[in-house]
Amino acid sequence: MAFGKILKREFYERPAVDVAKDLLGKVLIHGAAAGLIVETEAYLGGDDLAAHSARGITNRTRVIFGPPGHAYVYFIYGMYECLNIVAEPEGQPGCVLVRAVEPVAGIELMQRRRPAARRLEDLASGPGKLTLAMGITRAQNGADLTRGTLVVREPADPRRVEIDVTPRIGIRECADWPLRFVVRGSRFASKAT
DNA sequence: CAATAGATCATCT
């Protein structure tokens, strides 16, 4: 694989907002499938009531309070899974929802897993689509993203990207907080920009 | 095009 180094634990051990912005342009890899991250959202601790961690530690939210650089995968709407990456030092809640990637490897595999996607731009242009395309399920909940089959790497060809900031999608609480980050001009981001 | 309904279940009240 012609990608750069795996991001280290320290990358994730920072405020969720910083991690969310800096993940744009990095490469999400699961097995043979890989994609450039083009859209993320930050979910914070404190008074961010939109975050799953806002009501404290439960069986489901446990990993959000755990060490950074791990995956938080949850099941939503009876049908879809969403991938988050835990940020902040251990003990502090905070994570980054990965909403969309630009497919760069294992594209045929992803297309097989997403027959409904007619165009490359629709393969992983949303949190539910992304997990389907990449084959990510709750089996990956708690997985360490600095080792194993699910990792994030530096891109082979790092490019500087411009970032658009918008409110987060699909939430009721804190619906106007500017915590969604999108690679400007990307055709692979979700549509509700 | 935009708007809407339906699918479907883990989690928390």
Next chain:
DNA sequence: GATGATCTATTGC
């Protein structure tokens, strides 16, 4: 028992 960090197909302009 209600709700939700969604997606797709379908309907109606």
